Amino acid sequence: MLSKQPDEDLMIEYRDGNEHAFTVLYSRHKGGLFRYFYYQCSNASDANELLQDVWFNLIRARERYQVSAKFTTYLYRLAHNRLVDYYRRKSNSLPVSYSDNYEADCETLVADNSADPEIHMDIKKQIDKLLEQVDALPEAQREAFLLREEAGLSLEEIAVTTGVNVETAKSRLRYAVSKIRKQAQI
Template structure:
């Protein structure tokens, strides 16, 4: 079975489980929860860095899934719908702390990224072949602007394409492509710079 078929089948299973949960089967929710709990929690903890707050938003996301189950309609894949809820909760929280202007969806002009595949221009393992570089990469990700960090993490950890990330973030496709492009460029420069600094310091 190819990857496209596997993705379609997984989406069908998720949709069926949501329907079963809406019809009163708690086991269906448990299966969805077990399937996505790890990725969803990492999404919050990597975005925020505050474990308690990440846990609160994580639990609230699942609470909203439960609340919305009765009216769930298949307008998008379950994963897109789930992360859209998570995204909205995160934005609501950060907007209470920072100016709304930080979340402008304006695109930066540039060459388009292929939106048919995950939009990484280099594989994460190329930057994390050693423990030190893995640590540096995490530090550099934390320094990214919020919108770039979210797009990058959804792409890297969830394998979402630019099209799906645009649906999650409620942003234009070209804006998402720009965020991914500038995030990967910034991370590459940041990791290389910090690595050279550490390497120089040890000489």
């Protein structure tokens, strides 16, 4: 059964000519990857274009695929590179949040916000607030959060995928989770 096989085996089967293996692989990851791009771009059209580019790159590179890491890490590494290209084309530079000390500079701000009074909201409002907070996160922190939630990557894998050390990855994720919790009162 292809649906129960690990991602790596499916990718190898597709590399060797099994078209159905790719279909299963795509259906597993298309939602998470799309949301990764959608929340980073805040634009469905751009997200669709980036998603297509990443999968096309994966298809072209299939014959060079070797199981050296989790498939998800490999896929989101491609996605991260494409996203960086997207940022650079859009504004000729990476967002400020990708700078090394960004989380430290913002720590005080987050701590200040934690002093808000307790407000009990219903679940729907909580969800809407949560998504708003995700959208409001700086790009690098949001990326770390999305890689954790959508791809299920560990801190080490997030570090590898985004090309930073583990401490930076941990700092970004910690910042993102803290801010969402406080703003969405979770």
